[in-house]
Amino acid sequence: MASVRLESVVKRFGRTIAVDRVSLEIGDGEFFVLLGPSGCGKTTTLRLIAGLEYPDEGRVYIGGEDVTYREPGERNVAMVFQNYALYPNMNVYDNIAFPLKVRRRKLGLSNSDIRERVLEVARMLRIEELLDRKPGQLSGGQQQRVALARALVRRPSVWLMDEPLSNLDALLRIAMRAELKRLQKELGITTIYVTHDQAEALSMADRIAVMDRGRVMQVGSPQEVFLEPRHVFVATFLGSPPMNIVRCRISYSQETAQISCPGFTRIVPQTVGEGEVYLGIRPEFIKIAPHSGEGALRAEVLVVEPLGVEKIITASLDGETQIKIKTALDVEVKPGDTIYLELDWSRVSVFDAESGRILETLTKELREP
Amino acid sequence: MSRVGDSPLSLKIKEHVRAYLFLLPALALLSVFVIYPIAGTISISLRSEEGFTLGNYIAVVTERSPTKALIISENLGGAPPWGALLHNAVWILVHVPATTALGLVLAYMLTHVYGRSVVKSLIFVSMVIPMVVGGLIIRFIFDGQVGVIPRLMGGLGLEDLARTWTAYPETSLASLIIGSIWLWLGFSLTIHSAAVDNIPRSYIEAARIDGASELQIFRYIVVPAVWPATLTVAVMTLLWDLKIFDIVYAATQGGPGGSSTVLAYVMWLYFARALDYGKAAATAVILTILTLVAAAYLVRRSLGVEKR
Amino acid sequence: MRLKHVLRPAVIISNLVAWLVALLWLLPFVGLFMTSTRPFEEVVLQGWWSLAGNYTLANYVEVLTDPQYDLATGFKNSFIVALPSTLAPLLIAALAAYAFSRFSFTMRNLLFVTILVIMAIPQQTMVIPLFFLLKSMGLLDQLLGVILIHSSWGIAWITFFMRNYFSMLPRDVEEAARVDGASYATIFFRIILPLSLPALAAAAAIQFTWVWADFFFALIFLYSPENMVITQKVVTIKGQYQIDWGLLSAGSILAMIPPVLVYAALQKYYLRGMAGWVTGKG
Incomplete structure (x- = not known):
């Protein structure tokens, strides 16, 4: 588990500023939501924390350690992607086991350790019967669970989620909201969650950062941002x-x-x-x-x-x-x-x-x- | 708590090391077996007894002996006094429009055809066979004894054409060019057919509802839509015609009397028969320059795709 | 309604023309086959289009085994050359293509343009210095020398082809693997290559056909009869004063069987690859 801190982080793509002096402090075990319209820089902010992008200015800290220029694999973060990004050529078991297999030596894991841990998360997410299937044979909701399992299996210190529910149909989405929130509280993993859906943000978040055009407009509890907007943008x-x-x-x-x-x-x-x-x-x-x-x-x-x-x-x-x-x-x-x-x-x-x-x-x- | 080496610069260095590790095997082989020889050929072509000169180029271009002439040839009649370069030019002038147009028209016709994939596959087979075999087949169909075309001509009473085409200076080049249409149509058809399949059906249906005839649909909808593919086919065909060697070697050996020589064949004659490496290299460089001019279009387009 | 569609003049003409062209295009192969299966005297007298006569495999047996033609050796040599010359550049070019599609480095554009230019350069431009290079390496008239040259030559177009394919693969799967802690080598071999099997199959089919079909490199770099590849062997059949079309057609058919089989087996990939290679989208 770890806290995450961003210090006036700037990211440019050519001439456009995607992230403009963003500073955030996310507490240990917190469910933190980055909310904003498309193109507001929320996904880029998430990718900067993941290490999939490197900032032009500013620093990123995870657990107090400066990871600004560190490879994503060295940050002990796990990420759930919008399209789940499952490895299409591997079955569900291998998908979930992948993060452990590539770190096997570092973590000192045996094959049976890996098996045990995969089965444990598979049970937790109720996908044990799917382990032999390929991602192409799964429904959207099942793929979602596999993606969550893959992100959980290595017990990351930070969980990053990029609109993980947006490809599910409406009913399933609401059901998954509750389940995700429960899982997160149970495991106490610091979670940073990107969405453009305010209902999702208000119902799940401990705190929300509302972003617009690369800037953080307000950070606060769902109630604060709803009742006490600090900016017309947040209000509207x-x-x-x-x-x-x-x-x-x-x-x-x-x-x-x-x-x-x-x-x-x-x-x-x-x-x-x-x-x-x-x-x-x-x-x-x-x-x-x-x-x-x-x-x-x-x-x-x-x-x-x-x-x-x-x-x-x-x-x-x-x-x-x-x-x-x-x-x-x-x-x-x-x-x-x-x-x-x-x-x-x-x-x-x-x-x-x-x-x-x-x-x-x-x-x-x-x-x- | 920042570790040593965690900086934007080290990231950049890491990315370069990574990129060049992936590139290393390719760059090593390409430099030794492709780039170095290309440079070597240019250098050989410019070298002669008096040091660096254009002597080889001048000699090659002004050469008039029938088998090696590039422009004007002193052949003994029967064929026009054209050298290899002009043969290539004639080849291009006939072959490029013929293959391109035939492929384009056929590709659209195929949309109406039952079993079109079979038709496409059959026509494409001649693209897959080794081109020397293609050359032998050209010789076979134009053979006076067993070939279909001379027999057909004989039947039509055209006695001059009822003999082995590849063995007479008047007809050798023509037989090769006609044969190359047979060999290369599959390419033109495949590319055009893929382009035609990419035209949204609704365009053609809308035109049909508006009362356009098939000819009008072809002219005003199909042709403009597939035009980029048509240009690509034309340039690729042109490149192939410039580099043509195998079928000439197999069907006519450039003969008779140099009536069907081409640039690549002359280059080979200088290299393997005359052992004159300077002139062989000069011929190769001339060939290269011509291909690069044609290929510039494709390179520009590939980089254009890049930017989008 | 359906019948009316079938009977439209455009439909009738299109079907007639297309099938006529298809059959016309097939005709030389039929002639070649008919000639190869009968004694040549019979073909000369009756024409290959007459179906009556004695069918025999004698021509095939002769071109394969007669030491004067010895197509069996050519066949073997062509395989020895074509297989490694297909697999080696495939792997090497896929690595390079991945670098071009995913990493940014100085000289990236310059190197990429170089590869595009190499694709257009004729073989004739390389052979003279290569001849002396192979000679100094002791690889002249050796299959290994030709394998090296074909492999290098193939790298350029396969790199271009695979890079186009990689550019279309979704990035998030790779990013997931990076976050999961996979190295780039792991990502390449465990994720990218398995995902690229269709493109690899297309490139392999095309490269195999091209190497098998090559005549010019072989003509320059291989000259002893025991080292010649099949395309060289086939053209020597016609070396007599009087052409024996029976033998020549049998040899021609043997020489085209492997690429035609590859094409038949991988047709879907082959045609898609051809279109992708030209239009720059896989």
Whole structure:
């Protein structure tokens, strides 16, 4: 088991910067997820940790040891690939045994030791009956298990996973999520997991790093990144539908400042600067009020999407700005209705319109009751 | 805790060592048995009694004796006064368009044909046999006693063509060129056929629905789609025609009277018969330069594939 | 509907033309075979296309055993040359091709262009210095000398061919092996080579055919009758003043049997390899 540390790591491919000064600290036994859209640099970051790429700048430490320029085979990491990358010419047994066989002398293993360990992981992953088959004869889910077994058999100190579930069908994917998480906790292996699927990230991770265009935008627990986004990107990448972002303006009149948004304004008691900001509120934290009242916003319903247990309502605040609301299924509205909305001000976030970063003081001010 | 040798530089050195270990056997054999001899030939071709000169080249190009002439030959009539280089040129002018076009048309026709893979395999067999055997077969089909073509010509009343073609200066080169179409069509057909199979069916079906005739489909859809393959076939055929040796040796020995000599054959005559290594080398270098000019297209294309 | 498709003029013409060409292309082989199986006098009198007559293997027996022709020795020598000249460059070129497709090193492009250029260079450009080189090594008129030359010569095109194939193999399997701790040698021999069997089979089939078919190198470097390969032996059959087509056709058929068998057995690989070799995609 080991911790992993990245120190301002930079990786360029020609002129594009794939990974831009990324620093991360991943604790021993942690389930750490790198989350982001495709091309955000998450896979490259993983490959830098694996040693499949070498950084142009910065250092990589595993278990406190500098492994920046070390061969992947010398890092005691194991990796599960998106397409499983099983050796097509070997049967399942040989696939799982391969990492032990190539290290046999170093680890001082006999053939029967290898056999024992292969059978042990095969049992753990319930693939004992498949050991004689070739990868081509296995279903996606079975290949997945073989890939996991191969990554487990040498008891690596770090487990690296590159979208390992993305090729499975939806049901199996959800089942494997739980199983992977259980396995990881049982074995206590430090795990770094790359995905673009936020549901996967939120349900499995101890901590998540949200990445965009080669940079880490925020690191935190699933709850933190969901409820306390530090950047507009994080706010709009997570959640389905994502956080509503409304363009507002801060202006002064005498001693007080005021934030004016489409459809409503609110006094901010203290000086916070002037200019454009984004006000963010998640669809889950907007309620439909029974009637107009103090602080309720008037809006017109545009679209209603029933989604099983809940409904997503798209409404317009001032004829232009649209906002999404997540409500219970029994709320009866239809397009064209006028409704009144109540924001849960303790959940709003305000971002700088230029940099996209959170405005902490202002957010705090607005959340005060 | 960084270990000695863990640095970007050592990584680079390691990768080079690794690459050259994989390359070592190939580079060793290639340098000794291919690159060194090529350099050697160039050097021999430029050497004569007066030191380094172009003397061998001038002598080879201006040579007029029927068996070794490259450009103008003093042969005794029967055939035009062409030397080996012109024979190669005529060969290319007839053979390249004929084989390329025939292969292209046949490849598209095959899409309609039942048992097309059998047809393809049958036509390809002549590509697989040793080319000396190909030369012997050319001699066989044009043989006055047992050959089909002279008999056929005799039947048509063309008495001049009812004899062994390879034995007369008027017909020796023609028999070789016709024979080479037979030998090489399989290549053109195979490459074109693979290219035709790569055309998405929907293109041709859409054109058919739009009311295009087979000829129009061929002209406006098939030909443009397979054009890169056609160019490749043309260049490869041209290269083969430049280097042609085996079938000439087996069928006519360049004769009679030098009427069917080619560059490679003249080179061999200088080397093995005249023991004039300087002139043999000069002829070989001329041949090389011509092939490289033609091959430049293929090399450029291969590197183009690289960049994509 | 189906019948209507069959009866379209384009379909009818295409079938007629294609099969006519196929049969026409087969005709010389048929003639050769018919001539080889009958006494030559009979062929001259009746033509090989007449089916009546005495069929005999006498021509085959004579070219194989008569010391004047001795095709048996040529056959043996051709195998001795062709087998190592197929296997050795296959392995050596596959190693080089792997370096070209996976490693970055200075001079990579230069070396690769060199290989492309070598592929185009005619054999005639190498033989004079090679003649003297083999002479000084004591390998002139020795099968080993020709094996070395064929092997080296084959390396260039096989490297190009295998590199194209390797470039198409998925990388993640190799990366998995690297993370699993395998050395590059292990990856190459245990993973890449087994995965490349189709390409190796194609290259082997083509290289074998080419080496077997070679005449020019043999003509330059082998001259004693006991060292000649089959292509040399076959052309000497016609050395008489009067050509005996019975013997010559029997010899020709014997000389083409091994490559035709290889082609028949590995046809799929052979044709795909041919197309891949030319178009630069395996």
